[in-house]
Amino acid sequence: MSLPHIFSDDFRRAARAHADWIAEYLDCTRDYPVFPAVQPGDIKRLLPASAPERGEPLEKIFNDFKDIIFPGLTLWNHPRFFAYFATSTPPASILADFLSAAMNANVMLWRTSPAATELEQVTLSWLRQWLGLSENFFGILYDTASTGVMHALAAAREMLHPEYRTEGMRPGLTIYVSEQTHNSSEKAALLLGFGRNHIRRIPVDSEFRMQPALLQAAIEDDIAQGKTPCCIVASVGSTSTSAIEPVPAIADIAERHGIWLHVDAAYAGSAAVIPEYRHILDGVERAHSLILNPHKWLNVGFDCSVLYTRFPDILRRSVSLSADYLKTPEDDQVVNYMDYGLQLGRRFRSLKLWYVMRAYGREGMIDLLQKSIDQAQLLKRLIEADPSFEIAAPVPFSLVCFRHRQSNELNQRLLAEINASGKAFLSHTMLNGQFVIRCAFGNYLTTDHDVHDTWKLIQQTALHVQPH
Numbered sequence: 500m501s502l503p504h505i506f507s508d509d510f511r512r513a514a515r516a517h518a519d520w521i522a523e524y525l526d527c528t529r530d531y532p533v534f535p536a537v538q539p540g541d542i543k544r545l546l547p548a549s550a551p552e553r554g555e556p557l558e559k560i561f562n563d564f565k566d567i568i569f570p571g572l573t574l575w576n577h578p579r580f581f582a583y584f585a586t587s588t589p590p591a592s593i594l595a596d597f598l599s600a601a602m603n604a605n606v607m608l609w610r611t612s613p614a615a616t617e618l619e620q621v622t623l624s625w626l627r628q629w630l631g632l633s634e635n636f637f638g639i640l641y642d643t644a645s646t647g648v649m650h651a652l653a654a655a656r657e658m659l660h661p662e663y664r665t666e667g668m669r670p671g672l673t674i675y676v677s678e679q680t681h682n683s684s685e686k687a688a689l690l691l692g693f694g695r696n697h698i699r700r701i702p703v704d705s706e707f708r709m710q711p712a713l714l715q716a717a718i719e720d721d722i723a724q725g726k727t728p729c730c731i732v733a734s735v736g737s738t739s740t741s742a743i744e745p746v747p748a749i750a751d752i753a754e755r756h757g758i759w760l761h762v763d764a765a766y767a768g769s770a771a772v773i774p775e776y777r778h779i780l781d782g783v784e785r786a787h788s789l790i791l792n793p794h795k796w797l798n799v800g801f802d803c804s805v806l807y808t809r810f811p812d813i814l815r816r817s818v819s820l821s822a823d824y825l826k827t828p829e830d831d832q833v834v835n836y837m838d839y840g841l842q843l844g845r846r847f848r849s850l851k852l853w854y855v856m857r858a859y860g861r862e863g864m865i866d867l868l869q870k871s872i873d874q875a876q877l878l879k880r881l882i883e884a885d886p887s888f889e890i891a892a893p894v895p896f897s898l899v900c901f902r903h904r905q906s907n908e909l910n911q912r913l914l915a916e917i918n919a920s921g922k923a924f925l926s927h928t929m930l931n932g933q934f935v936i937r938c939a940f941g942n943y944l945t946t947d948h949d950v951h952d953t954w955k956l957i958q959q960t961a962l963h964v965q966p967h
């Protein structure tokens with residue numbers, strides 16, 4: 500029988516080698532292609548079909564990571580990763596995850612990780628203060644905003660129909676999103692059994708924001724048909740264009756009809772840390788819940804998503820079940836986070852939030868956020884100066900939506916070529932039937948030089964993808 504045991508000296512040696520490699524990688528990330536030159540199946544072909552019978556040395560596994568896995572990764576922590584919403588995993592966040600792995604902490608009950616439970620409370624209170632939100636908001640960390648919105652919808656249902664917990668859900672409860680709301684809200688509604696026919700997509704205006712008058716009309720129409728409006732999802736920083744929907748006007752409607760208001764600020768909420776941008780959360784005090792992803796734009800590594808709610812008791816009722824084996828003597832005095840979500844076992848995510856908030860401080864974080872906003876404005880000016888291109892949506896934050904003035908096909912080919920070059924990685928969306936390229940800033944390593952170089956790459960690529 501062979502039971503490989505990793506002794507602390509082996510661990511030290513391997514940890515140093517890993518740390519040295521990571522440090523070197525962070526120093527010269529730009530030297531690597533942001534998008535790998537691989538085809539589907541390429542990586543699988545290089546890996547054995549079955550796991551080894553006998554344990555292998557860490558060095559060998561690490562070498563295979565460097566030789567096989569790393570070259571097949573899209574580098575999300577690359578300064579020229581501009582796709583979706585650009586993210587960062589700065590050293591402070593990496594180190595915290597390293598420690599968290601070593602502790603293997605499971606933050607289900609206070610008792611299973613007292614410090615991790617209390618650090619979650621403290622860091623979410625710090626973040627609440629940075630955002631200028633009141634103490635009425637209780638916070639909990641989930642993996643992603645998709646999980647968070649599912650819990651918000653479950654709480655919204657619980658608020659209106661607590662008896663569904665026992666009897667099961669009946670059709671008719673309706674969810675309101677805009678045409679531009681991230682589809683995680685619809686997915687959550689599907690999963691919870693609201694039914695597709697009970698998800699209303701409210702049209703947006705010319706700046707891609709939900710139109711409150713049409714929301715009001717849809718709600719009245721539904722009430723007249725015997726449906727029950729249950730939850731409105733408003734976005735502060737929608738996915739395609741980062742549009743800011745009119746939360747105060749939407750909150751008026753929600754209050755008038757007694758509907759749960761959920762605000763999805765997964766990406767752009769972080770900007771509210773900058774005092775001049777605090778206004779983007781105006782009206783959020785009246786929302787029932789709010790989501791913000793530190794793993795999107797707050798320079799915390801994936802995954803880390805916060806749900807704030809003014810109604811933790813309702814959230815708790817919607818998902819908690821007690822079990823004899825999980826009861827503890829201190830239940831009345833503590834927060835047991837497992838009571839506020841589907842998961843029993845929970846990762847120690849607050850550690851990286853704590854590391855990052857302390858490593859940068861509020862001022863350092865404001866500088867980082869402002870840098871991304873300035874870089875978006877820089878790219879916007881460069882695009883506006885080139886008559887072949889046009890800006891496709893307002894640029895309130897760090898996302899620029901633009902297109903070549905020619906066909907959708909040309910824009911598609913342009914994006915494919917830029918990404919295949921490995922020199923920058925961008926994504927796309929469709930706006931009013933037009934294929935639009937999205938360039939999102941948010942990586943702590945991105946410089947103005949990267950912006951200029953990427954713009955040159957886009958212009959030059961456009962020249963040769965154009966039909967002759």
Ligand code: PLP
Nearest residue numbers: 643644645681683736737738765
């Ligand atoms: N909400 C918005 C506005 C988003 O842009 C996204 C993802 O990009 C999500 C929600 C879903 O985020 P997650 O991947 O954390 O579920």
